[in-house]
Amino acid sequence: xxxxxxxxxxxxxxxxxxxxxxxxxxxxxxxxxxxxxxxxxxxxxxxxxxxxxxxxxxxxxxxxxxxxxxxxxxxxxxxxxxxxxxxxxxxxxxxxxxxxxxxxxxxxxxxxxxxxxxxxxxxxxxxxxxxxxxxxxxxxxxxxxxxxxxxxxxxxxxxxxxxxxxxxxxxxxxxxxxxxxxxxxxxxxxxxxxxxxxxxxxxxxxxxxxxxxxxxxxxxxxxxxxxxxxxxxxxxxxxxxxxxxxxxxxxxxxxxxxxxxxxxxxxxxxxxxxxxxxxxxxxxxxxxxxxxxxxxxxxxxxxxxxxxxxxxxxxxxxxxxxxxxxxxxxxxxxxxxxxxxxxxxxxxxxxxxxxxxxxxxxxxxxxxxxxxxxxxxx
Ligand code: TRP
Numbered sequence: 001x002x003x004x005x006x007x008x009x010x011x012x013x014x015x016x017x018x019x020x021x022x023x024x025x026x027x028x029x030x031x032x033x034x035x036x037x038x039x040x041x042x043x044x045x046x047x048x049x050x051x052x053x054x055x056x057x058x059x060x061x062x063x064x065x066x067x068x069x070x071x072x073x074x075x076x077x078x079x080x081x082x083x084x085x086x087x088x089x090x091x092x093x094x095x096x097x098x099x100x101x102x103x104x105x106x107x108x109x110x111x112x113x114x115x116x117x118x119x120x121x122x123x124x125x126x127x128x129x130x131x132x133x134x135x136x137x138x139x140x141x142x143x144x145x146x147x148x149x150x151x152x153x154x155x156x157x158x159x160x161x162x163x164x165x166x167x168x169x170x171x172x173x174x175x176x177x178x179x180x181x182x183x184x185x186x187x188x189x190x191x192x193x194x195x196x197x198x199x200x201x202x203x204x205x206x207x208x209x210x211x212x213x214x215x216x217x218x219x220x221x222x223x224x225x226x227x228x229x230x231x232x233x234x235x236x237x238x239x240x241x242x243x244x245x246x247x248x249x250x251x252x253x254x255x256x257x258x259x260x261x262x263x264x265x266x267x268x269x270x271x272x273x274x275x276x277x278x279x280x281x282x283x284x285x286x287x288x289x290x291x292x293x294x295x296x297x298x299x300x301x302x303x304x305x306x307x308x309x310x311x312x313x314x315x316x317x318x319x320x321x322x323x324x325x326x327x328x329x330x331x332x333x334x335x336x337x338x339x340x341x342x343x344x345x346x347x348x349x350x351x352x353x354x355x356x357x358x359x360x361x362x363x364x365x366x367x368x369x370x371x372x373x374x375x376x377x378x
Contacts, residue, residue, distance in 0.1 A: 077110070112197055177229070202215045
């Protein structure tokens with residue numbers, strides 16, 4: 001293939017062509033009609049929908065049909081602990097929180113603590129345990145309701161999950177996983193089995209609640225191969241085929257052409273973590289955020305900047321709620337009225353305001369972790 005991008009559950013890089021990805025993956029574009037239909041229930045359209053950051057789906061119509069008949073769905077998403085949380089990770093979770101509030105539904109949040117242990121050569125379970133805790137704090141800090149939110153940790157809830165994972169695994173051949181994930185004879189057998197574990201929370205709540213319930217999975221588009229495979233299997237074992245809704249990646253600071261997903265493996269400096277302090281955020285943006293500005297101030301005033309490639313502007317499309325403000329910034333940057341340093345400053349202030357309050361909630365979350373972890377009767 002001549003594409004200069006890769007999107008798999010293990011690797012995301014390059015200049016991603018999302019329209020092409022829709023066709024390759026076989027997901028459907030979220031069109032205006034669907035946006036409106038969602039809005040009928042939510043009363044407002046989240047900025048991630050308005051700006052096509054959540055851009056694709058599978059079976060959203062089924063979810064809404066059932067919801068309109070009074071058959072509520074549950075939400076399912078997850079995070080494989082493998083490092084500290086960065087801002088890109090928050091994107092699907094922020095949207096999931098909004099869906100939970102607007103539809104008043106339960107969320108099952110999986111922490112597959114075996115996933116990165118199996119897939120990453122040097123990852124130990126001790127490392128994973130540390131990140132698991134840190135990652136849980138970030139999820140809680142976003143404000144999920146503990147009564148309606150249940151954390152599933154694969155090795156801790158193995159007794160609940162393993163039997164269900166076997167039901168899935170029995171119906172997936174090596175040949176299927178090979179074509180969905182590109183596995184070869186060199187992959188370890190744990191990684192080949194793993195997709196069965198990621199399938200389980202899409203129907204486990206139906207078992208726990210003793211009632212067949214529709215499932216909606218908000219996730220970044222790279223996770224789709226897992227659900228493409230499990231969607232074929234889950235109806236065969238007696239549950240609804242899970243629906244899903246997919247988002248794009250927050251571009252890396254270094255520019256979208258180099259790093260589609262904000263990858264923490266490309267060095268900590270090019271990534272903003274939820275625990276970074278105001279000074280670090282300022283330094284990182286000033287130093288690393290790819291600029292669409294001109295080489296000199298004179299030239300910039302004359303020709304103007306290019307917001308479409310400017311990472312600070314792209315980030316504002318994720319984090320600035322106000323459409324009018326965003327349009328104004330776009331226009332002023334393009335005309336040369338705003339300089340790159342000024343644009344960066346707008347982003348720095350926006351991120352630091354968000355992080356200041358996130359970090360307070362994150363500290364408070366330490367007291368509440370146990371309230372979120374699923375236990376019988378919860
Ligand atoms: N595989 C995901 C990761 O690498 C974690 C995950 C588990 C997940 N279940 C999910 C992500 C459901 C989205 C939706 O982080």
